[in-house]
Amino acid sequence: MIKTPTNMENRHCTLPDHSVTTAHFAPRGDSRELVPSSSPTQEELKECLLFSPDDGRIWLNDQRMLLLHTSSFGALRREIIERLGSQQARGLFTRTGYLSGARDARLIRERWPQASAAAIFAAGTHLHTLEGMTRVEPLHFKFDADCGFYEGEFLWHHSCEADEHLTGYGVGQDPACWTELGYAIGFVSGLFGRMVIFREVECRGMGHANCRVVGKTAEQWGDVESDLAYLNASGGPAATPAPAVSSFTPASAPPQGPEPIGASAAFNAANLSLQRVAPTPATVLISGESGVGKELFARQLHRMSPRHHAPFVALNCAAIPDNLIEAELFGVDRGAYTGASHSRPGRFERAQGGTLFLDEITCLSLAGQSKLLRALQEREIERVGGVQAIKVDVRVVAACNVDLQQAVARGDFREDLFYRLNVYPIALPPLRERRDDIPLLINAFLQRLCRDYQRTPAGLTMRALKTLLRYDFPGNIRELQNLVERGLIASEEGQPIDLVHLFRNERLPEQGYSIDREGGLTVNPLSEPPAATLEPLLDTLTQHDQSFSIDGLEARLINEAMQQSAGNLAAAARAVGLSRAQFAYRLKKHHQQG
């Protein structure tokens, strides 16, 4: 029911589901047919890497990555070998690598659904190299998915795992590149749709100059029991190489309506709290910024509770005028006030046996607060104008922005009610604190909206995705959902959603970092190039300018502005305080003169 971290099926992003099936996947290929320029090229794969140092995240497309010291990887590896023995350790690292490989396979298929099969297979070698594990040199590979045939041979140069193994244990009898082998198996099997087993027939850890790996399908090898054993966490041979899937799914009500989506640690923590409190009758207070999905969580709580067969009733206290809220909550008895011509039950009674969700609880008047407190304590209510107490069996879930305690301090909210509500508080984090969930959420919204709008966009452009990954989302999940919807509407059918489709006047993150041609980090303007400022322009001009003429100065100014804004006319115009049209006119004039 709740989408949890776990399963790589849940982790994909940026494209609706139908585009990531094997439908586009050409079933035959040969490394000899490879053209270096065919997509995805090494350059295109490098563009998937985004460093977000101020935010503390590194992304490979939509996957969060980690820059880990090889020496600490080596230390971890040695400690695991010593504690579990090398067979168990080998299995553990093989499965870890398998997950990485399978995720990268998914990335390639989603991002380049139209790429040739051979290019997609080759991309795995580039990614494995880019991620710093080893430099992969394909010797040859050939496959035919229809006949279930795969054969490939690769050289691994300066494998990081072999180096760490050599540091710890010296030259040994057995191949040492377990993680990397798992990666190859995961990547190729993930693409091929059936088990392809790789074996290291030579390894630097055994004294060879390079590692040499050979891959074939399980059927072609024949005897793969021991290979499969490393892929199966439970120890026995694995029928299918399913990575461990854990699930918080409670076996209660069937899902109805949208559910909270997430995989981040912050999301899981909130989710665990929800599961713990759901079976109890306790009152729950959900706090969080506007748009974080409080009502969705409240509905989820209700679904997971023993009350799920009874009604879930929601009331936003901010949406009802002060003088009507008591009648709305507790109902009205005939003759209570002028105009109350007939009796009607309030939300409390309508939620009988179920859950009452009170959003924006801080907006409840002091009189309403007293009545609510009584309802919680005595489990009975009185209708407005009524004389008799009505028993209610209702679980109250209240929600507030982060300001409830301030309201208590100001005397606007009853302290006793606050404590009565605050029995079990659940704080929902803002989206900017659970960025790892952004790809999941984008994907879920895209899928739903594409279905509703009967659309099939080609996902998001890389810079649109990168900007979303770094945007602050003051309006949280609701804002993300609105942006995706806006992007879908504004983009052309069959075309990817780009920045201009998503954002209007929002404050965009300034820049990201990616790797440049030399492999260093380079500033990577995410939206349009930042406007050059006038001062550095003047500095540059005076540095190598001896003769001043107004015309010459203007020409140089125009040129410098163009260069500094990377040819973006609008940005260059802004830098020198001209309109785009004025700037274009002068540019043309000087070009004609020059």
Ligand SMILES: [Zn+2]
């Ligand atoms: Zn090796």
